[in-house]
Amino acid sequence: MKYINIIFVLALFFNLNANAQDFKYTLIYENPLQLNPALMGMNNDLKVSLSHRNQWGPVGDAYYTTSSFTAMAPIFIQDSKGKIDIGTNVIMDNSGAYETFSFSLAAGYGLKISKYSNLSLIINGGYVMKSLDVSSLTFDQQYVLGSFDAGNSNGELILNEKLSYPEVGFGILWYTDNYIQADNNLNAFIGVSGYHLNNPNESYTGYTGILPPKYVFHGGVEVLLNNEIGFTPNLILATQSGKEYASAGLYVDYHFDYSKLTFGTWYRLNDGLAFLFKYQHENFVIGYGYDFSTTVLGGLIDGIKTHEISLSFRLNMKDGADNNDDDEEDY
DSSP states (O other): OHHHHHHHHHHHHHHTSGGGGSOOOSSGGGSGGGTOGGGGGGOOEEEEEEEEEEESOOBTTBOEEEEEEEEEEEEEOTTOSEEEEEEEEEEEEEETTEEEEEEEEEEEEEEEOSSSEEEEEEEEEEEEEEEEOGGGOOOGGGEETTEEOTTSOOOOOOOOSEEEEEEEEEEEEEEEOGGGBTTBOEEEEEEEEEEOTTOOBOOSSSSOOBOOOEEEEEEEEEEEETTTEEEEEEEEEEEETTEEEEEEEEEEEEEETTEEEEEEEEEETTTEEEEEEEEEETTEEEEEEEEEEOSTHHHHSTTOOEEEEEEEEEEEOSTTTTGGGGGSOOO
C-alpha cells in the first residue's frame, strides 16, 4: 500500500500541472522538436541525437524513463536565400504501468528576411501509441482480510489497454545571426509553437478524455565576449487548458580551438532546479543533466533524483558557403 499511495500522489501532482501530458527534458535543445520544431531553422548541419532520461529512480517496482531519437537535415536551395528543414523525433517512454511510443515528422521553410534576421516556419505531425499494463497495478478492492489476491476484481472500468491517435502541431521562430560579424556580438531568437492542435482523445474507458492544445512561447539572447565566452539567458512559457508553467535558464559557453564547453542551469517554477553540462568536439556533442525536485515530491520520496544524458553527431551541410556561419549556435 505504501507504493500505491506514492503513485497516487504522483498522479495527482501531475494532473495539476500544465506540462503533465508532455515529455520534459533538461537538455531541451538536444530535443528541439519537443520545444519548437522551428528551431531547425537555426541548424545548418545534418544532426542525429540520442538521449535518455531516468526520472526519480525506481518507485517501488516502477521506473520512469524516456528515450528519444532526433534527426534533422537542412536542404539548401541554390541561388536562394532560404532553405528547407526536415526532421523526425521518436520517443519511448515508460511511466510505471504506462508506456508511450510516439513518432513525429516536421518540415518547413526558413528564409532570410533581412541582412541579419531570419524566419523559420514549420509544421509537424505524428502518431502516438499508448498502453496500460493493468496487471502491474494493485487496488484496494484486491485486498481481502489483509491478503492480496490478483485474481480479485479491481472494480475499475478499463475498456481498452491500448490507444493511439494522430498529432498535429506547428512552429515559428525569428532569429538573428548578428554576432558572426566582427563589430556585433549579439544574437537573439524568439518563437512560438503549438502541440495537440487536433484535440486527441486519450481515454482508456471509452469516454472522452481530450488532450487540450499546448502553446509554448520562448526566447533568448546570446552575448559573445571576445569570440570565446558566450552568455545566453533563456525563458520558456507554456500554457495548456488555462494552466501555465514557466522556466528560466542560463547557458555559458566557452569556445576554444575546435571544441566548446557549455554549462547551464534551468529553474522551473513550482517544479525543480536543473543543471547541465555539454562538451562539443568538432562533430560530436555529449551532454549530461541533473534535476533536483523543489516540490512536495522531494519530501515524499527519499533520494529523488533525475539523470539525463545525450549524444549527438553533426555534419555541416552548407558546403563551405558563408563559412562564418559555422560559429552560429546550432540546435
